[in-house]
Amino acid sequence: xxxxxxxxxxSALPDAPERGVAKVAALRPRNAATLIVLDRTKRxxxxxxxxxxxxxxxxxxxxxxxxxxIEPGDRLMPVAGALSARASDALALRVPRASHGLGRAxxxxxxxxxxxxxxxxxxxxxYGPPETTPEGSWQAFREAEILPDLEALHFIARAITPPGRxxxxxxxxxxVDRKAVAHEVPDVVTPDSELVELAWVTFAEARQLDLxxxxxxxxxxxxxxxxxxxxxxLPIPFYYESRSKGQRETL
Numbered sequence: 001x002x003x004x005x006x007x008x009x010x011s012a013l014p015d016a017p018e019r020g021v022a023k024v025a026a027l028r029p030r031n032a033a034t035l036i037v038l039d040r041t042k043r044x045x046x047x048x049x050x051x052x053x054x055x056x057x058x059x060x061x062x063x064x065x066x067x068x069x070i071e072p073g074d075r076l077m078p079v080a081g082a083l084s085a086r087a088s089d090a091l092a093l094r095v096p097r098a099s100h101g102l103g104r105a106x107x108x109x110x111x112x113x114x115x116x117x118x119x120x121x122x123x124x125x126x127y128g129p130p131e132t133t134p135e136g137s138w139q140a141f142r143e144a145e146i147l148p149d150l151e152a153l154h155f156i157a158r159a160i161t162p163p164g165r166x167x168x169x170x171x172x173x174x175x176v177d178r179k180a181v182a183h184e185v186p187d188v189v190t191p192d193s194e195l196v197e198l199a200w201v202t203f204a205e206a207r208q209l210d211l212x213x214x215x216x217x218x219x220x221x222x223x224x225x226x227x228x229x230x231x232x233x234l235p236i237p238f239y240y241e242s243r244s245k246g247q248r249e250t251l
Contacts, residue, residue: 029160029168029169031105031109032068032070032106032170033106033107033109034066034171034172035065035111035113035114035175036173036175036222037120037175037176037178038175039178040177045202046200048118049198050117050197050199051195053196056194057167059212062210062212062215063215064212064215065173066113066118067109067117071136073137074105075101075108076132078130078147079108080127081151081152082150083107083151084232091106093238093251106172106174111123115137115141117195119184121141121182122181123148123180124146124149125147129142129145144183146182154175154176156218156221157218157239158172159173159217159239159240236250236251237249238250
């Protein structure tokens with residue numbers, strides 16, 4: 001696939017270190033995934049965002065998309081449909097010794113984390129409940145007779161937290177239409193949960209929220225992709241830092 005690289009200001013990257021702040025020892029980024037749920041039933045699209053609890057060590061009080069790290073069960077959960085070839089190929093790019101199932105596990109992590117943080121279950125009931133289910137949150141999908149459907153997901157961006165932060169993630173951003181929500185569990189978001197507030201907002205409204213830097217960048221990328229109807233041939237940006245300079249590469 002074609003790839004293009006351009007420099008981007010360090011401040012535009014996820015959690016870029018501030019000037020004058022001593023860097024801590026570099027950590028290896030952990031694989032993570034996030035899911036952007038889109039509501040395109042009206043002329044002006046809306047996206048689901050959540051505000052993180054103010055007491056959290058990472059991005060306290062910021063509005064973000066639901067997401068988190070891969071858990072062991074994410075590699076074992078059955079699915080109804082696979083990722084597109086385009087998404088699978090792009091997810092494997094620039095990943096040293098990538099395992100065959102990495103992209104699948106990332107997509108499932110995004111779906112599971114979205115359920116845990118918002119109560120939304122993405123998938124289908126057309127095939128009945130999964131025959132086997134890993135322990136943990138995936139058990140709720142079996143009880144609801146829902147199989148995750150990876151075919152509904154679009155891979156739209158990737159970003160690695162630069163060195164010098166106490167926590168680093170290699171995050172893949174997926175987007176999915178709201179019509180892929182098969183079930184919603186109420187009362188998941190509370191004053192004591194990881195996300196204390198959920199909001200369906202337009203792109204313009206989202207930019208007025210307190211956002212992490214990378215979230216603002218991905219919003220711009222997503223808006224362009226939504227305008228192109230999330231076509232598979234659209235470029236997928238990859239944000240990272242090299243030699244203390246921010247980079248934006250196209251996958």
